Amino acid sequence: MKFYCMTLFPEMVEQAMNTSILKRAMEREVIKLNTYNIRDYTLDRHNKVDDYTYGGGAGMLMQAQPVYDTYQAIKKDAGTTPRVIYVTPQGSQFNQKKAGELAQEDNLVFLCGHYEGIDERVLEEIVTDYISIGDYVLTGGELAALVMMDAVARLVPGVLNNEESFMTESFSDGLLEYPQYSRPEEWMGKRVPEVLLSGHHANIEKWRLEQSKKRTLERRPDLYALKYPQEHKL
Numbered sequence: 001m002k003f004y005c006m007t008l009f010p011e012m013v014e015q016a017m018n019t020s021i022l023k024r025a026m027e028r029e030v031i032k033l034n035t036y037n038i039r040d041y042t043l044d045r046h047n048k049v050d051d052y053t054y055g056g057g058a059g060m061l062m063q064a065q066p067v068y069d070t071y072q073a074i075k076k077d078a079g080t081t082p083r084v085i086y087v088t089p090q091g092s093q094f095n096q097k098k099a100g101e102l103a104q105e106d107n108l109v110f111l112c113g114h115y116e117g118i119d120e121r122v123l124e125e126i127v128t129d130y131i132s133i134g135d136y137v138l139t140g141g142e143l144a145a146l147v148m149m150d151a152v153a154r155l156v157p158g159v160l161n162n163e164e165s166f167m168t169e170s171f172s173d174g175l176l177e178y179p180q181y182s183r184p185e186e187w188m189g190k191r192v193p194e195v196l197l198s199g200h201h202a203n204i205e206k207w208r209l210e211q212s213k214k215r216t217l218e219r220r221p222d223l224y225a226l227k228y229p230q231e232h233k234l
C-alpha cells in the first residue's frame with residue numbers, strides 16, 4: 001500500500017507515521033508514505049496557496065492551481081490514477097468497513113485542507129471520495145488523514161504481527177471487545193473473574209461472548225441493533 005498525502009504540513013504527517021507499528025511497516029516496505037507539500041507547487045511569487053472567497057465571507061480558501069498541480073505530480077509518480085480522498089467534515093463517516101474497503105487499494109491519495117476549505121472546481125476535478133472522521137471540525141485535514149491511514153494500514157497484510165492481529169478485536173464481528181486482565185490476580189481488592197483462571201476454554205469463550213454482548217448493548221446500542229436486529233423488533 002502506498003499512501004500519498006497532499007498537505008501544507010508534511011512534517012506533521014511524516015512524524016506521526018514514523019512511529020511504532022507504522023514505522024516498522026515502512027521499514028519493511030509493506031506500506032509507503034509519500035508526502036507532497038502543496039506549497040511547492042504554487043506558481044505565486046510569494047508562495048501563496050490561499051486567497052479570499054468570491055461572494056465574500058470570512059476566511060481564506062486554498063486555490064485550485066497548486067492543489068491540481070500537486071495531484072498531477074502524484075499521478076505521474078504513481079504511474080496510475082489513484083483514488084483521491086478529500087478529508088472533510090462534509091464527507092461520509094469513516095468506519096471499520098470503509099477502512100477495509102480502502103485497504104484493498106494499492107495506492108491512496110489523501111488531500112488535507114486548511115483555512116476555510118478548497119476551491120470547489122479542483123475538488124470536482126480530482127476527488128473520488130469525501131470522507132469525515134466525525135461530526136466535529138479540526139483545524140486541518142492532517143489529523144483526520146492520519147486517523148484513516150492508521151486504520152487502513154493495520155489491515156494491510158504484513159503490517160501487524162500475529163499478536164497484534166486484528167481478527168478478534170472490537171468491530172471485527174460487529175461487537176465491542178470483552179474486558180481483559182493481566183497480572184496480578186488481585187489488584188486494589190479486585191479479583192480477575194474466576195472463569196479466566198479456570199483453564200476451561202469453552203467456558204472462557206462463552207463468558208467473553210456474553211461480556212462482548214453486554215458491553216455493546218450498554219455502550220453502543222446502535223451497534224448492538226445492527227448485529228441483532230431481530231431482538232430489537234420484539
Ligand code: ADE
Binds near residue numbers: 133141
Ligand atoms: N477536517 C476538519 N475536520 C475534519 C473532520 N471531522 N473529518 C475529516 N476532515 C476534517
